[in-house]
Amino acid sequence: MDIIMSGRTHDVFRKSDGDFAVTQNHIGGSPPRNLRSSALRYFDGDVGHIAANPVATSQFEDIAATAASISRQRVRLLGILLAAASPTFCGGPPVLRPIWATEALHRAYSMVRLVARLERKAPRRNKPPDPLGFEDKLGVDLASIFDSLMIVHNEEPRACSRTVRDVARNLVELFAPGVSHITLVTSVERLTLPAFQHRALVLIASELVINSLLHAFENRPAGHMMLRIDRLNNDVARLAVTDDGCGLFDSAQHHSARCGVINDLADLLQSEVMYRSARGGGTVAEIDIPLQE
Numbered sequence: 001m002d003i004i005m006s007g008r009t010h011d012v013f014r015k016s017d018g019d020f021a022v023t024q025n026h027i028g029g030s031p032p033r034n035l036r037s038s039a040l041r042y043f044d045g046d047v048g049h050i051a052a053n054p055v056a057t058s059q060f061e062d063i064a065a066t067a068a069s070i071s072r073q074r075v076r077l078l079g080i081l082l083a084a085a086s087p088t089f090c091g092g093p094p095v096l097r098p099i100w101a102t103e104a105l106h107r108a109y110s111m112v113r114l115v116a117r118l119e120r121k122a123p124r125r126n127k128p129p130d131p132l133g134f135e136d137k138l139g140v141d142l143a144s145i146f147d148s149l150m151i152v153h154n155e156e157p158r159a160c161s162r163t164v165r166d167v168a169r170n171l172v173e174l175f176a177p178g179v180s181h182i183t184l185v186t187s188v189e190r191l192t193l194p195a196f197q198h199r200a201l202v203l204i205a206s207e208l209v210i211n212s213l214l215h216a217f218e219n220r221p222a223g224h225m226m227l228r229i230d231r232l233n234n235d236v237a238r239l240a241v242t243d244d245g246c247g248l249f250d251s252a253q254h255h256s257a258r259c260g261v262i263n264d265l266a267d268l269l270q271s272e273v274m275y276r277s278a279r280g281g282g283t284v285a286e287i288d289i290p291l292q293e
Helices: 033-043 046-049 056-067 074-084 094-121 134-147 161-178 195-215 261-268
Strands: 002-006 011-012 156-160 180-190 193-195 223-230 236-242 273-277 283-290
Touching: 056 094, 056 134, 074 094, 074 134, 094 161, 094 261, 134 161, 134 223, 156 161, 161 180, 161 195, 161 223, 180 236, 193 195, 195 236, 195 261, 195 283, 261 273
Parallel strands: 011 180, 180 223
Antiparallel strands: 002 011, 156 193, 223 236, 236 283, 273 283
16 A cells, blocks of 8 residues: 655555556646636526526625635636536536536535635745746646546546545645645545546545535644545445544434435436544545446
8 A cells, every 4th residue: 555645635545556646737728817707607508597596596696705805816716716617518418417517506606615715714825936826736737627527428438536536635735724734535446437427426526525625624723534435346336535523413323415416416326425423523425336337
């Protein structure tokens, strides 16, 4: 078992996955010129049904109000992340677009909140003479992961483990300074799924990590998170995200939350996300994934 240090994250690989390597930051493409150009993407025709939803309308208003409090220095970072949350560039069959569009809006809302926390709690981390800035590099790297989830062929086999690990690592490395001192450990086994399920699994992992960053460590000086992918047998794999934060439940019993975008994504995996209290405090979120030969 190899342990690789990467900022505040520890990546733990199984020996069978020795071909995995720590990815380098690649700066590709250009971020939007301003925040407004990114935000306007959400009012394209493909998401008109979302904009008409009262809950979604409230989120739009919250995004606008929160974004207004972010400094010009961090607007560039936010623009990079919002561009990667566009619901109009996901690929795949039209029947799934409402799910992808709803997730994109929800992720955009979360990104605004996380960047706003960075603004309040952490000074901007520039490393001259780098003109793009350290945070912008992390943002571009994270955005490139989300962009890579584009579906070309719905049933195309896609390797999941590395992408799940990288999205978790980048989220923590970028946003933990706005929360507290967070350590993330990942342990992943190989897992391959059809493209639409690959996208769903990565977005579920992202949402679970974001939930911990937003809710688990309020007023705590430090915290720990773990992300695992384990193959339980030939027929089932499990994604588990654990934190030692404030916790959601009083017992170790499993709880299901059959609502929200995360469960729409879980439906694509023919499963559901289950929650329970972690030993010693905190929360464990798990999803068992049926595997097809």
